[in-house]
Amino acid sequence: MNTVKKYLGFVWILLAAAVAYYSIGIFGGKLTSGKQDDLVFGIIVFFILLPLIVTGLLLFGYYCITDEYEEDYD
Template sequence: MNTVKKILGIVWIALAVAVAYYAIGIFGGKLTSGKQDDLVFGIIIFFVLLPLIVTGLTIFGWYALTNEYED
């Protein structure tokens, strides 16, 4: 079971990196489109939701990788 937890920890960290990469690629264009609606949406996604999602996935993966969930 510990091996599965460690593998899933790596998967969560890799998922965090993938989410960050694709979100920057997709929503980066929203910040430079020139429309006010896109700019507000892009700022909310980019500076509020993206750090929360990536940080949460990374911490969850790190805890799984370092056996914090063993108790």
């Protein structure tokens, strides 16, 4: 089970990189569209939600790789 957790840790880190890459590509266009509605939506997603999501996925993957979820109840 620990090997599965480590492999899934790498999956979470790769997922974080993919989310960051595609979100910058999609919502980067919203910041330069010239419409006020797109600008407000792009700022909220790009500067608030995207860092939270990517950081959460990266931390979860890091904890899986470093066996932080090991059951040690001594």
